[in-house]
Amino acid sequence: MNISLPLPRECSHAAQGAGVESGLSVGLLRTAVNPETPWQFELPKTGIFGLTGPSGGGKSTLLEALSGHRCCSGIVKFSGTVWQDGKKKIPSYKRNLTLGFQDARLFNGQTVSANLALAHRFSRRPLSTDNRQQLTDAFEISDLLAKPVETLSGGESQRVALVRQLFSNAAVQFFDEPLSAVDRPRVLRRLIPVLKAFWSQNPSLVLWVSHDLDEIQLLSGKCLYMEAGKLDGPDSTTEKVQNLHSAGFVQGVSCRLQARVISCEHGILTLALGQHRLYADRFITSYKPEDDATFLINSGEVSLSIERPGLSSILNCLPVKLLGMVPITEGRVRLRISVAEQEFCCDISRLSQQRLNLRIGDHYYAQFKAGSLVGL
Numbered sequence: 001m002n003i004s005l006p007l008p009r010e011c012s013h014a015a016q017g018a019g020v021e022s023g024l025s026v027g028l029l030r031t032a033v034n035p036e037t038p039w040q041f042e043l044p045k046t047g048i049f050g051l052t053g054p055s056g057g058g059k060s061t062l063l064e065a066l067s068g069h070r071c072c073s074g075i076v077k078f079s080g081t082v083w084q085d086g087k088k089k090i091p092s093y094k095r096n097l098t099l100g101f102q103d104a105r106l107f108n109g110q111t112v113s114a115n116l117a118l119a120h121r122f123s124r125r126p127l128s129t130d131n132r133q134q135l136t137d138a139f140e141i142s143d144l145l146a147k148p149v150e151t152l153s154g155g156e157s158q159r160v161a162l163v164r165q166l167f168s169n170a171a172v173q174f175f176d177e178p179l180s181a182v183d184r185p186r187v188l189r190r191l192i193p194v195l196k197a198f199w200s201q202n203p204s205l206v207l208w209v210s211h212d213l214d215e216i217q218l219l220s221g222k223c224l225y226m227e228a229g230k231l232d233g234p235d236s237t238t239e240k241v242q243n244l245h246s247a248g249f250v251q252g253v254s255c256r257l258q259a260r261v262i263s264c265e266h267g268i269l270t271l272a273l274g275q276h277r278l279y280a281d282r283f284i285t286s287y288k289p290e291d292d293a294t295f296l297i298n299s300g301e302v303s304l305s306i307e308r309p310g311l312s313s314i315l316n317c318l319p320v321k322l323l324g325m326v327p328i329t330e331g332r333v334r335l336r337i338s339v340a341e342q343e344f345c346c347d348i349s350r351l352s353q354q355r356l357n358l359r360i361g362d363h364y365y366a367q368f369k370a371g372s373l374v375g376l
């Protein structure tokens with residue numbers, strides 16, 4: 001499906017340019033989860049930020065404390081307005097924010113359409129009819145509009161709840177694992193690109209909690225990390241995910257790359273990565289030449305050769321430099337490779353490693369299919 005929302009530059013880049021001082025400012029925030037490690041950070045007024053970390057670490061508690069739903073002490077300000085400090089605490093509904101939960105929390109006894117209409121009616125930045133139609137189409141909930149929300153599946157409820165939150169279009173939007181019940185290919189290949197396009201057109205401050213590092217990488221250039229009540233960041237998402245992977249993940253890892261759109265014709269998206277060409281055959285968003293495009297490539301989808309391969313059905317072939325090699329199982333090794341100052345990974349067998357006589361610092365050719373670029 002091709003949707004008409006354009007995908008301009010990555011939101012997080014806009015965020016980095018915005019003045020942090022006018023965004024979200026959090027000082028010495030203490031809850032029952034972190035009495036000894038108060039949370040302190042600043043985020044700009046707009047941009048998408050991931051929040052990840054082990055279960056029970058305090059991610060939901062942080063979102064609830066920021067939203068005014070959880071007992072806490074400390075200072076929270078947004079865009080010059082004090083939400084809470086030592087003297088006052090304004091109620092949740094007076095903060096220009098929305099908080100979306102994993103369990104959807106739709107209004108029972110009403111249809112999908114009524115749930116959405118309510119969000120639109122009370123929005124401080126109401127969306128146009130066209131925009132709302134695009135969202136209901138892109139999230140594939142148009143056929144559900146007349147249904148009572150009690151009859152929806154878990155994944156349908158989550159999609160409706162997410163669209164409802166987008167209809168509210170608050171200045172600050174918190175999401176707590178909002179797509180955990182939706183099938184992963186649909187999330188990564190269809191819904192995330194739609195969300196990025198939406199926030200490009202409707203700049204907001206977005207904090208997105210997920211355990212899915214692919215989701216976090218596709219959405220955000222910077223992320224926070226919470227473990228046992230201790231909060232780190234915001235840091236580069238790419239670096240954080242690489243660190244988490246090297247801390248023990250043995251499955252194929254997804255690496256985040258960014259390229260510039262050259263053309264989008266005949267069902268093929270052509271991208272420039274430095275001076276090299278890349279081809280993707282799956283995309284739902286309308287790209288324009290010069291747009292930035294962020295996508296993931298899984299280490300299990302990449303192969304390596306010593307010489308440039310001849311004509312092949314595999315469309316992508318990049319000259320790469322070998323930066324590092326780490327064993328991941330008895331028989332497999334993970335290679336860290338770079339092209340145009342961006343890094344990604346490639347998993348190969350130890351047998352191939354020996355046959356190719358790989359050496360760190362040498363140059364090789366990485367190949368992967370057009371269909372293996374995810375998130376476009």
Ligand SMILES: Nc1ncnc2c1ncn2[C@@H]1O[C@H](COP(=O)(O)OP(=O)(O)OP(=O)(O)O)[C@@H](O)[C@H]1O
Binds near residue numbers: 059061
């Ligand atoms: N309402 C509550 N009252 C008291 N303790 C709570 C409450 N909700 C959560 N906790 C506890 O606070 C800690 C942090 O929970 P929280 O839900 O914030 O973690 P999380 O990082 O969001 O976890 P997950 O990834 O599993 O959703 C946990 O030990 C949890 O048991």
